[in-house]
Amino acid sequence: MPYSQVFQEKVTEAASIILHHAGGSISYLSLVKLIYLADRRALELWEKPITYDTFASLPLGPVGSNTCNLARGISTDSTFWGQYIETFGKDVRIKSEYPKIKKLSPDEINLIEEIYSKYGHMGKYELARFTEKLPEWKNPGKSSFPIELRELLNILNFNKEDSIRIESEIQQDSELDALLSV
Numbered sequence: 001m002p003y004s005q006v007f008q009e010k011v012t013e014a015a016s017i018i019l020h021h022a023g024g025s026i027s028y029l030s031l032v033k034l035i036y037l038a039d040r041r042a043l044e045l046w047e048k049p050i051t052y053d054t055f056a057s058l059p060l061g062p063v064g065s066n067t068c069n070l071a072r073g074i075s076t077d078s079t080f081w082g083q084y085i086e087t088f089g090k091d092v093r094i095k096s097e098y099p100k101i102k103k104l105s106p107d108e109i110n111l112i113e114e115i116y117s118k119y120g121h122m123g124k125y126e127l128a129r130f131t132e133k134l135p136e137w138k139n140p141g142k143s144s145f146p147i148e149l150r151e152l153l154n155i156l157n158f159n160k161e162d163s164i165r166i167e168s169e170i171q172q173d174s175e176l177d178a179l180l181s182v
Contacts, residue, residue, distance in 0.1 A: 016084060
């Protein structure tokens with residue numbers, strides 16, 4: 001199933017902000033970890049993620065599943081991403097120009113920059129080890145496990161009623177996005 005247009009634009013814009021701060025190129029592992037940390041923090045602060053990606057535990061820690069596929073270059077479902085970002089070996093880099101930031105709010109931009117400022121100095125394996133210590137990560141061996149949103153919300157200290165409400169609102173937002181992207 002193709003990625004929604006809003007997801008494509010938001011994740012590309014988020015990646016471009018990180019790439020800008022990293023000098024135009026970064027390991028795909030670092031990129032997906034930084035975007036995951038930004039989504040996680042956004043959930044904690046605003047009860048909504050930035051990208052609306054689905055999360056998973058992979059062998060090197062938690063990530064946004066679709067972001068990971070884009071960054072690794074194993075997905076061709078995002079024409080927007082492909083206009084601006086390319087995978088080159090184990091790195092991602094800006095092609096020739098950065099996208100205009102249209103979908104991210106000023107608060108989302110600030111949060112992504114804050115996450116980069118806090119964690120962007122870490123090497124890819126240092127970031128992986130850091131995210132493996134997050135309580136939502138379960139070692140999948142050589143496979144992967146989904147990270148259920150309700151479980152993550154519980155870890156972020158939302159009570160059961162709030163978790164149900166937030167999960168429902170995120171689902172409604174995702175469905176609306178999918179309808180508008182058709």
